[in-house]
Amino acid sequence: xxxxxxxxxxxxxxxxxxxxxxxxxxxxxxxxxxxxxxxxxxxxxxxxxxxxxxxxxxxxxxxxxxxxxxxxxxxxxxxxxxxxxxxxxxxxxxxxxxxxxxxxxxxxxxxxxxxxxxxxxxxxxxxxxxxxxxxxxxxxxxxxxxxxxxxxxxxxxxxxxxxxxxxxxxxxxxxxxxxxxxxxxxxxxxxxxxxxxxxxxxxxxxxxxxxxxxxxxxxxxxxxxxxxxxxxxxxxxxxxxxxxxxxxxxxxxxxxxxxxxxxxxxxxxxxxx
Amino acid sequence: xxxxxxxxxxxxxxxxxxxxxxxxxxxxxxxxxxxxxxxxxxxxxxxxxxxxxxxxxxxxxxxxxxxxxxxxxxxxxxxxxxxxxxxxxxxxxxxxxxxxxxxxxxxxxxxxxxxxxxxxxxxxxxxxxxxxxxxxxxxxxxxxxxxxxxxxxxxxxxxxxxxxxxxxxxxxxxxxxxxxxxxxxxxxxxxxxxxxxxxxxxxxxxxxxxxxxxxxxxxxxxxxxxxxxxxxxxxxxxxxxxxxxxxxxxxxxxxxxxxxxxxxxxxxxxxxxxxxxxxxxxxxxxxxxxxxxxxxxxxxxxxxxxxxxxxxxxxxxxxxxxxxxxxxxxxxxxxxxxxxxxxxxxxxxxxxxxxxxxxxxxxxxxxxxxxxxxxxxxxxxxxxxx
Numbered sequence: 001x002x003x004x005x006x007x008x009x010x011x012x013x014x015x016x017x018x019x020x021x022x023x024x025x026x027x028x029x030x031x032x033x034x035x036x037x038x039x040x041x042x043x044x045x046x047x048x049x050x051x052x053x054x055x056x057x058x059x060x061x062x063x064x065x066x067x068x069x070x071x072x073x074x075x076x077x078x079x080x081x082x083x084x085x086x087x088x089x090x091x092x093x094x095x096x097x098x099x100x101x102x103x104x105x106x107x108x109x110x111x112x113x114x115x116x117x118x119x120x121x122x123x124x125x126x127x128x129x130x131x132x133x134x135x136x137x138x139x140x141x142x143x144x145x146x147x148x149x150x151x152x153x154x155x156x157x158x159x160x161x162x163x164x165x166x167x168x169x170x171x172x173x174x175x176x177x178x179x180x181x182x183x184x185x186x187x188x189x190x191x192x193x194x195x196x197x198x199x200x201x202x203x204x205x206x207x208x209x210x211x212x213x214x215x216x217x218x219x220x221x222x223x224x225x226x227x228x229x230x231x232x233x234x235x236x237x238x239x240x241x242x243x244x245x246x247x248x249x250x251x252x253x254x255x256x257x258x259x260x261x262x263x264x265x266x267x268x269x270x271x272x273x
Numbered sequence: 274x275x276x277x278x279x280x281x282x283x284x285x286x287x288x289x290x291x292x293x294x295x296x297x298x299x300x301x302x303x304x305x306x307x308x309x310x311x312x313x314x315x316x317x318x319x320x321x322x323x324x325x326x327x328x329x330x331x332x333x334x335x336x337x338x339x340x341x342x343x344x345x346x347x348x349x350x351x352x353x354x355x356x357x358x359x360x361x362x363x364x365x366x367x368x369x370x371x372x373x374x375x376x377x378x379x380x381x382x383x384x385x386x387x388x389x390x391x392x393x394x395x396x397x398x399x400x401x402x403x404x405x406x407x408x409x410x411x412x413x414x415x416x417x418x419x420x421x422x423x424x425x426x427x428x429x430x431x432x433x434x435x436x437x438x439x440x441x442x443x444x445x446x447x448x449x450x451x452x453x454x455x456x457x458x459x460x461x462x463x464x465x466x467x468x469x470x471x472x473x474x475x476x477x478x479x480x481x482x483x484x485x486x487x488x489x490x491x492x493x494x495x496x497x498x499x500x501x502x503x504x505x506x507x508x509x510x511x512x513x514x515x516x517x518x519x520x521x522x523x524x525x526x527x528x529x530x531x532x533x534x535x536x537x538x539x540x541x542x543x544x545x546x547x548x549x550x551x552x553x554x555x556x557x558x559x560x561x562x563x564x565x566x567x568x569x570x571x572x573x574x575x576x577x578x579x580x581x582x583x584x585x586x587x588x589x590x591x592x593x594x595x596x597x598x599x600x601x602x603x604x605x606x607x608x609x610x611x612x613x614x615x616x617x618x619x620x621x622x623x624x625x626x627x628x629x630x631x632x633x634x635x636x637x638x639x640x641x642x643x644x645x646x647x648x649x650x651x652x653x654x655x656x657x658x659x
Contacts, residue, residue, distance in 0.1 A: 163383065165381055171369075184385060188385075188387060
């Protein structure tokens with residue numbers, strides 16, 4: 001047992017090192033005093049203060065947060081509806097196609113999603129003049145599209161594991177289908193919705209490829225700004241920015257995991273007794 | 274409370290008779306030729322059944338017998354393929370679950386995990402738009418009745434199985450339904466708790482005067498709870514009777530075998546008179562006498578059914594030689610309150626006999642390979658023609 005557990009420890013250690021060494025080196029170098037990215041010159045917070053004075057980056061960050069917030073919210077509304085239909089309406093014509101379509105963005109290469117959305121927007125503009133030009137709106141639509149898929153999958157699996165007699169009990173006690181959804185179903189799938197929202201938020205904040213396709217001039221999201229900066233050479237400022245982004249994303253992911261755990265324990269507790 | 278005025282004014286002649294035995298009594302729940310198909314499968318096959326006010330009716334059957342489907346049709350979760358359901362004279366066709374004067378207690382209890390016990394119980398009243406103060410008072414009253422007054426603030430996952438069962442019952446009763454449906458109400462409880470709860474359930478039912486329809490696969494539960502039992506098999510009701518009659522006068526081999534255990538001897542009718550039948554049974558190795566007449570063709574093959582506890586077991590040959598067969602004890606199971614014997618007859622047929630353990634001593638007990646006589650009275654057995 002002793003040797004086996006040591007082996008496991010070493011394996012796990014190597015795995016984590018492989019995953020997180022680059023991130024940790026980035027975080028450490030964001031506190032580097034030196035102007036040269038690869039040379040250590042002692043601890044300093046000066047790149048953070050410079051970062052906050054850089055209007056271009058701050059504007060891009062605010063835009064990204066705004067897009068992430070709006071598209072996560074839209075994705076949650078549409079994704080919950082899709083997940084609900086997929087798990088509750090029984091077999092219906094076109095269910096296979098719908099579930100395929102809903103989940104396709106999960107496996108579709110981002111380049112293709114981005115390109116196809118761009119073509120769609122251009123064609124739509126040509127046909128009805130909406131959306132006029134590409135910018136924040138088109139990025140929001142694009143992000144909603146692919147985040148919706150994640151929300152739908154999470155909500156659907158939550159609904160599938162939920163005891164359907166709960167809904168029957170509510171009906172039996174006099175709740176009509178409409179109020180039943182808000183009084184029973186929605187509170188019970190709330191953890192799934194929250195984790196879906198957090199996941200969508202981080203995915204949207206993260207996205208570079210799709211945003212690059214569908215954004216217009218003057219509407220660069222944060223990842224786009226970083227990417228263009230890096231092409232001119234990495235500045236320590238970018239390290240600081242990346243560290244802050246890691247922080248935001250980590251909080252989002254941890255929050256999502258916590259919500260899923262909470263709903264899992266809630267279900268387990270009820271099943272035990 | 275309005276149940277006191279619901280008590281039927283009793284006239285002298287019908288005072289003793291329960292409603293289902295009274296000529297022309299109005300049924301409270303009427304099931305008329307109800308059939309339910311799932312694809313090619315007939316879950317419920319042309320059932321007609323009348324249930325009367327304040328009855329505690331048990332639908333008893335194995336899994337797949339259609340009992341739950343029938344219950345779900347009463348609640349409105351399934352629509353009959355054909356036939357009608359009338360509750361208190363109103364046809365339920367097209368009436369949605371949330372509009373029916375019916376409440377259901379689910380097998381899984383289906384308590385809302387995000388609501389407290391009190392909010393679970395109040396759920397039905399809130400949907401009706403009852404005033405807040407009244408809701409509070411009625412919830413307290415109901416929780417008090419199921420002895421959970423102190424647990425109103427808890428969440429369902431903080432309760433034991435027995436407590437959850439009570440919450441489910443309180444929640445289903447709070448709207449004062451005309452008809453309460455219970456799906457395996459005691460199925461998830463352990464044996465001891467189940468026995469206690471059975472009697473509580475009967476008390477509550479009598480106190481509130483609500484009509485109960487209970488679905489169960491547990492024959493003991495059905496025997497204790499029910500005013501009448503409907504035994505179901507493969508989508509049809511095989512027999513509807515009071516518990517005593519279902520046990521003592523089963524109308525078919527299926528019912529005799531499903532409720533309790535039974536020994537059956539196949540034989541040919543050799544004499545059939547209004548008050549006695551003689552059956553020649555090769556399995557029993559003798560002629561069996563039964564003191565009730567049957568209507569059947571001469572020489573018909575029938576089964577004589579005798580319950581294990583109605584057979585006496587002796588070492589000496591009894592003086593009255595009627596219904597007496599000989600065998601050898603093959604197995605004994607000591608179960609504390611009684612002993613179960615498996616006796617093999619000369620024909621190879623095995624007979625199950627149970628005897629209460631009258632004394633504590635083991636001295637005069639039977640042992641393996643003892644040759645014994647088994648005998649029973651003419652009115653202890655029944656003849657089954659189907």
